[in-house]
Amino acid sequence: MAAVNEERIQATEQLRRDLEVLTATVEHPNGLCMVTASPKGEIRALHLHPALLQQGAQAVGEVVTETVRLATNAAVQTSFNKMALALGDGIAIDVESIAGDSPFRSTWNPVVPPKPAAGDAPPERRPRTPIVDDPDEDAFFENPFGRR
């Protein structure tokens, strides 16, 4: 029992150190803003695409605010995942019962996708992905028969 407790104390201590430096990086769905944030909502890095500035001051404010929120949620979710890994799902569920749901549960798909125009039926088939010269992983999975 003592050994189990000792292990648990060590795991908690390690977890505390991990969580202190934990951040998450998220790109806004429009691809014009990237934020690295801590679970406490601190902005550790912020990258603005020049095209975002061309959309005007209001757009910059809104997109940055939203991206920081998404990055913070991602960091909180990562914390929950790390906690569940280190201390077990039971403790993670206990913490959720005290601190509230993890972002994965409470804000799943937080960005509202753009609404398709009225009467705009979805296409029957997705257009074929063009073959890329220098395929990265994503391109490979989208097009497994491409040259490689």
Added chain:
Amino acid sequence: MDDDVERAARKVRDVEQAVAQHVERSGPVTGRASSPDGAVTVIATPGGPPQQITVSAAALRMGPHGLAAEIMRVAEKAQRAASSRLHQTLERVVDPRELTELGFTREQDEDEFGWRR
């Protein structure tokens, strides 16, 4: 172990209730900071992401790098102000040492336009 969690949960609920009643009277706790020229204004929450980031039209001339750096600077200052306000609001219902340990430090410099750092 379950008893500990149960006890902790009960304590959290009690404090939560005291805090909720207090915040109900004082309104939501936020911190606000602006650039000296008003280029960037951030309304921050304690321990969470900024509630609102506003950028002036003139700020766009700073370019993407300059503007990003300014937003980060002002956001940090706003969050410090929010933490400090939370500390001040809650120190009557929660042990101030615990608030500081949680990262909600009380600052002497509460002046929004004091650029001493």
